Amino acid sequence: MNERVERPGRDAAVGGYYVYAIVSGKHIAEARLFTVEDATLACVTFSDIGAVIRAAGCDARLTLPYDALRHARIIQALMREDTLLPVRFGTILPNEQAVRALLAERYLSFKRNLARVMNRVELGLCVLCHREREWSDGQPETSGATAGPPPGTRYLRERAFEYAAVERLKRQVTAQAEAIQRRLLPLAVEGQYNVLTDPDLMVNAQYLVERSLVELFRSEVRQLQADQPEQHFFCSGPWAPYNFIDHELLTRGL
Amino acid sequence: MYDHARGGVARPRANAARRQSADGREVTLLEILDRVLDKGVVLSGDLTLSVADVDLIFLGLKVMLASVERAEALRGGLEEKYGTVE
Structure with a gap:
């Protein structure tokens, strides 16, 4: 097993690691930190898969929609070069051991899913x-307040028309x-x-x-x-x- | 704008194009947020979110969103019933 961790920053221990994606291609081979959309990223690896992460530091508190759009931009930039499984916005793991343990525990699932989407x-x-x-097609005409069925019947009839139209x-x-x-x-x-x-x-x-x-x-x-x-x-x-x-x-x- | 093909002012077509473009931008933004917030691999963990100065909390990164006040009310109720909740 080739396990290698690029340490993304001294403050990682404070806020944990923000996880963007599970990868198995180009980013596994990244020997150092790399920058995407002004974010300094690294890859925590287990065997032939990895997790692209960023030291969360003091950014553990996220703001919508700004951080969601930033997350999306980083995923988009990563996927232009590599096949990946996007991780749900806001996923922060406490340390690199937790990231690696997660990769190990779900290794087969990640591999199967990466194969499904490879180069797609x-x-x-x-x-x-x-x-x-x-x-509004088929709606019964609303008659005046004079003749016609009582309000309850009229209501049910209108609902039946609406249901049929839908x-x-x-x-x-x-x-x-x-x-x-x-x-x-x-x-x-x-x-x-x-x-x-x-x-x-x-x-x-x-x-x-x-x-x-x-x-x-x-x-x-x-x-x-x-x-x-x-x-x-x-x-x-x-x-x-x-x-x-x-x-x-x-x-x-x- | 002068429409050479029609030999007249192409305002209706321009309006339609503008509307389609605006619709397209809205669709794209919604599609981004729909994917980022509701799709993707679920791992674990909690985090605190803020939307327009209202604090929100994701519970277990699943679909439920609740305000911090609501979460703390729940926590208070649990503490009252079971003692301190960590």
Whole structure:
């Protein structure tokens, strides 16, 4: 086992080590401290994997959204050069022994997940559509205060109309999402989507794509946009593979 | 802006482009925060966060966020019931 620790700073003992990512490639070979986005980083290693860390020092107290965006920038800079598993914002371990123990304990999980995303990146796709008209389609007309059913019946009838409209819209949007999947999935290794997580957000999808196919994927999204000009297609990324990590690593702390 | 292709002022198209660009920026910011705050490998540990001068605490780096006042109220209740909580 090749275990090597680059000590990131004298004040590490005060605030612990802030962990950014689990890596297995270029950064393992870093012989010294390195700088990314003005942050001095190091790599704590165990066998052929490592954790990219920063001495937290007095920065153990974090501020949103500033520190979250800084965290994102550092992850983005790291992933441009290396395959990595991004670690959740705000993870601070007390010392390098704790970091190494964690790498050792979960070594096989980290290796399996790194293999899954090796040389691949995540791309996001949001399809936006302003749907006030569709949401209101099928609403019963509100009659005057004179004739008509009593208020309780009217309320239940309106709710039934609303429910039917939502279900109709979900079916329609799901069909559209599946059509999009048929165009994009052949260019991706994996893909997943949700529909209508927000009234204007028709489709929110993520794809795991080979680095070499990113431009081709974007080109297909542009073609989708050209085919459906009434909707807005936003392709984001490349991101680290936030959405393509096994469930056990997303939920299980030490 | 003069639209040479249409031979007229392209204000509607420019507005649409601006709106799409603004939407795109919002989408990107939301996507960043969604990923950084809610996704990624969970290891361990606690930390204190601050949002607009309101202290928050992540409990076990999981999904629950609670104010420090609420956390301390919970801690007070536990101490009353079980003695000092470390």
